[in-house]
Amino acid sequence: DSDLPLDLHADENMRADSSDLEHLADVVMRDSVKHQLNASHCVALSTRPESDIDRIASKVAAAGITITALPQTNLFLQQRGISTEPARAITPVQRLRHNGVVVAAGADNLQDPFNLVGRGDPLEIASLLMVSTHVTALQATQMITSDAHLAVHGEASSLSINQPANFVATPAANIRESIAMGPPDRIVVYGGVVLDNQIRNRK
Known part of the structure; x- marks a missing residue:
């Protein structure tokens, strides 16, 4: 139902x-x-x-x-x-x-x-x-x-122009590196709004 x-x-x-x-x-x-x-x-x-x-x-x-x-x-x-x-x-x-x-x-x-x-x-x-x-x-x-x-x-x-974006951004040179390294620093965007900006490796 x-x-x-x-x-x-x-x-x-x-x-x-x-x-x-x-x-x-x-x-x-x-x-x-x-x-x-x-x-x-x-x-x-x-x-x-x-x-x-x-x-x-x-x-x-x-x-x-x-x-x-x-x-x-x-x-x-x-x-x-x-x-x-x-x-x-x-x-x-x-x-x-x-x-x-x-x-x-x-x-x-x-x-x-x-x-x-x-x-x-x-x-x-x-x-x-x-x-x-x-x-x-x-x-x-x-x-x-x-x-x-x-x-x-x-x-x-x-991802389309002028449409709310949903994605996760990682500090990597390419997709393979992102998968291989699994970096903890990530920016989470949902509906065009930044939900979480996880910066864990600050010096």
Whole structure:
């Protein structure tokens, strides 16, 4: 009734027969669901053959479902205790994006039994994405910014002339350096207003 976007935790396991995401896409298309839906985790998809991933990703894209990768929790939690070389417990970001799926990234557990580390920093998530999924710095940044906005609000966000701006500025030469260094000094602007000017390294 509130017309709020809905986030569903799907396929948070490493079973190749797990089919939450595909079932969700089938239901959305069968019933012509118009509600903004996001599926988080989706790590079981990484155990499927590439042809299966492409088939399911095409359904997800057609259904308009966004996906949020949660690398910190899933890389820590799934496959623990496996003595052989474990599969990577993260959704197949590259194949999903290749098939037109909007893939955001975030964190759902911070310093708890399911993930002992984490500080709620999107730049930390971007760094993990680059290491675990081989996306570029630009792609990782898109996943924690504009794609995350689309997953939450159901619409794209961009910087436009004469429009209120939403962004975080860091003292870095480029995006890669910002992700690599995770500088604590940040200026947060929301709706064109400076909300926080965090200067922690004053001498």
